[in-house]
Amino acid sequence: MPKIPNPKTQFTTEDFPKQYQEPPGLQNQMTPQPDCGETSYTGSGRLKGRKALVTGGDSGIGRAAAIAYAREGADVAINYLPEEQSDAEEVKKLIEAEGQKAILIPGDLSVESFCKELVEQANLELGGLDILALIAGKQQAVESIMDLPTEQLKKTFQVNVYSLYWTVKAALPHLPEGASIITTSSVEGFDPNPILLDYAATKFAIIGFTKALSKQLAAKGIRVNSVAPGPIWTPLQISGGQPQENIPEFGKGTPETPLGRAGQPVELSATYVFLASTDSSYVTGQIYGITGGMPTA
Numbered sequence: 054m055p056k057i058p059n060p061k062t063q064f065t066t067e068d069f070p071k072q073y074q075e076p077p078g079l080q081n082q083m084t085p086q087p088d089c090g091e092t093s094y095t096g097s098g099r100l101k102g103r104k105a106l107v108t109g110g111d112s113g114i115g116r117a118a119a120i121a122y123a124r125e126g127a128d129v130a131i132n133y134l135p136e137e138q139s140d141a142e143e144v145k146k147l148i149e150a151e152g153q154k155a156i157l158i159p160g161d162l163s164v165e166s167f168c169k170e171l172v173e174q175a176n177l178e179l180g181g182l183d184i185l186a187l188i189a190g191k192q193q194a195v196e197s198i199m200d201l202p203t204e205q206l207k208k209t210f211q212v213n214v215y216s217l218y219w220t221v222k223a224a225l226p227h228l229p230e231g232a233s234i235i236t237t238s239s240v241e242g243f244d245p246n247p248i249l250l251d252y253a254a255t256k257f258a259i260i261g262f263t264k265a266l267s268k269q270l271a272a273k274g275i276r277v278n279s280v281a282p283g284p285i286w287t288p289l290q291i292s293g294g295q296p297q298e299n300i301p302e303f304g305k306g307t308p309e310t311p312l313g314r315a316g317q318p319v320e321l322s323a324t325y326v327f328l329a330s331t332d333s334s335y336v337t338g339q340i341y342g343i344t345g346g347m348p349t350a
Contacts, residue, residue: 096124109189113287283344311346
């Protein structure tokens with residue numbers, strides 16, 4: 054019998070060192086580096102010939118999805134902020150190492166005109182588009198509503214929610230029957246942290262958006278689902294997404310998971326692949342929690 058890894062200890066359970074970067078943060082400067090499947094994810098041709106656009110594809114969960122899509126046979130366009138170029142270049146090399154096309158499209162998703170340009174460029178350079186993995190997000194912890202700046206509130210909703218509307222509207226004329234749209238919600242959409250008042254509200258909104266859009270697009274043969282991560286070790290956390298005092302015990306202290314550790318981005322890869330592939334042909338309007346046991350109901 055092969056030895057099956059214990060999920061409590063399968064990935065690091067060590068305390069994370071306190072570390073702060075100005076947003077949006079770079080994965081290549083984190084300690085330890087998140088595991089996005091760079092050496093651990095093995096594909097099996099489940100997305101051969103497919104064309105994917107991944108927002109937030111330079112680091113964290115988006116990076117894990119982009120790597121997995123390439124190893125499953127898809128060409129991939131990734132979006133990211135210009136400050137994240139060095140992370141994006143690493144992903145490009147990993148995609149191309151699989152013999153797949155990699156398109157880098159930097160830009161700010163809080164700008165409606167850019168969302169349209171993003172889709173048009175991805176569709177043109179990939180020669181089509183049939184997977185939208187909408188993963189990019191903005192998260193900044195604030196202790197009190199009294200200290201929550203209006204500018205942050207606007208930007209968080211623009212990046213996390215408005216960009217979904219803008220990107221999907223631009224993509225629909227290009228998406229064929231059988232295409233898949235995957236949003237990224239969060240455990241925060243079910244069990245919100247009081248220091249993430251704006252972020253949590255956007256994740257509730259994404260859940261509603263996903264369920265409603267899935268009903269609207271079912272007649273077109275386009276499926277819409279969402280992945281709801283728990284505490285995952287990404288640049289989002291060390292660039293203001295969590296207070297620095299929470300970083301050492303992130304995932305096992307505040308917030309605490311039943312599995313007693315933070316998740317790694319690669320642990321979401323297979324779900325993003327499943328929802329993009331024809332294996333999930335009878336799945337739409339669903340929210341898949343990958344939370345280390347934190348509740349999503």
